[in-house]
Each structure stands twice: as structure tokens, then as C-alpha cells.
Amino acid sequence: MTYPLPNASLDLTGQVALVTGASSGLGKRFAQVLARQGAKVAITGRRIDRLEALAADIRAEGGIAAPLALDVTDADQLLAVVGQAEAALGPVDILINNAGIPDAQRATRMSVELIDQVLDTNLRGPYILSCEFARRRMAAKAPGRIVNIASMAAFDYGGHGAALYSISKAGVVRMTETLAVEWARFHINVNAIAPGAFASEMMDGMLERVGDITRGFSRQRLGNPAQLDSTLLYLCSPASDAVTGACIKVDDGQGGR
DSSP states (O other): OOOOSSOOOOOOTTOEEEESSTTSHHHHHHHHHHHHTTOEEEEEESOHHHHHHHHHHHHHTTOOEEEEEOOTTOHHHHHHHHHHHHHHHSSOOEEEEOOOOOOOSOGGGOOHHHHHHHHIIIIIHHHHHHHHHHHHHHHTTOOEEEEEEOOGGGTOOOOSSOHHHHHHHHHHHHHHHHHHHHHGGGTEEEEEEEEOSBOSHHHHHHHHHHOOGGGGSSSOSOBOGGGGHHHHHHHHSGGGTTOOSOEEEEOTTTTOO
């Protein structure tokens, strides 16, 4: 195969991407970025009114978007949503497992219901959805890209009452590594991004609970979601054709390493 020089295309024209947790925060930004690069986007989440507003914004800029209701803790919905996206936009080439929640409790104070909710949202949901996506790509004998949104909490737990969140995100990293190996022969690339502390609705809630955490950061700032654009596009595009099983840390040196 002949590659261009340099082999660095980020063009997603003709691709279909499914993004979970797209009603706000990083997921909303990811959907907008993918659409700007030519992908048709299936935007999913529980708040359908926000998804419809986002779809309208994407369409106003000349993009194509389909809003789909999805609760990632509901296995039936997870198994159905890829088919719904394909009915609306065509075969899904790219899956962005972005939906996630914090636990916001000390470990010994968490209810079983909250434990289940965190694990179902952050780990079980992405696993089920990834498998459904992969089954369809394998049946079609077509390549695919999965990008899982992990967290720097998978590697560096600061003790802010989010132990289970850290555990779930470490699971996402390991899921990325193992599924990448299992699905490599099918040309399904599985990678992850581990953001540090980035501005989002979820981060706003954490800051209200624990105070200004940026004072301890080397650059004393939160990340801007725009600073994740290039990493997302790299992992979704032809530029990363041989990259699978990787977790790219994007944390602005917040840990002071």
C-alpha cells in the first residue's frame, strides 16, 4: 500500500461516528469536531432536547447529525442504538465511548445503587456497546475505530472521594488494551484518551464539592476541551492506522510530573 507524504490526514469525509454522552461537556465538543471534519454523527444521551439543539447547530454549519436517546446503563438500548444510528446515517465506522459519571462519595459512604450506577455507566456500558459495534464491523468485513474516554484518575488518584471512578476508568484503560489485541485481526482499532481536569459540567460539580483544585497544578489551570480536538481526530482518522491499544494522556502536566 502506498501512503501519502506525510501520512497525516485527519479527513473523516464519508465516515459515520456514534458519540455517547453528547448532550453536554466533552461529548458535545467531540460531536462538533467530528462533524466539522466531515463525519456524519449519531449523537446520543438521555437529554434528547439538548441533543436536538446540538443536531440543529451541526446542521446549520452544513453537517449531518442524528439525535438518538440512549441511557448507557440500559443493555437493551445499548444493543439497539448502533442499528438505529445505521438506519439514520449508514454503517457506523467510529465509536466514541464518552458517557461517564463521577462517584462523588468516599468509598465507605457509597450506596450499592450508586456503585452499580458508576460501574454500569463508566465500564459496563462502554464494553457492551463496543462489542455490539465490533460484531457489526466484523460481519461487514469492514474496519472500525473505537475511542474510549478514560481519565488520568486511572493512573493518579488524588484522594478526593472518587475511588470507584478511578477504578472504573482504570478498567476502561485495560478494556482498551485487551479489546485492541482481540480485534486487531479484524482491523478494528481500539484506543483511549485519558484527560486530566478539563472544564465541563461534571468538573463544575466536582469543584463545587472539593474547591479549586487548580492551585496544585503546575500551570494552575483547567484544560480547555478544544485542547483534546487533535488527539480525538488523530485516533479517529487515517493518520493513526497502525495505532491500537494505546491510551494517550492529555493532562497539561497537572500532576507536576
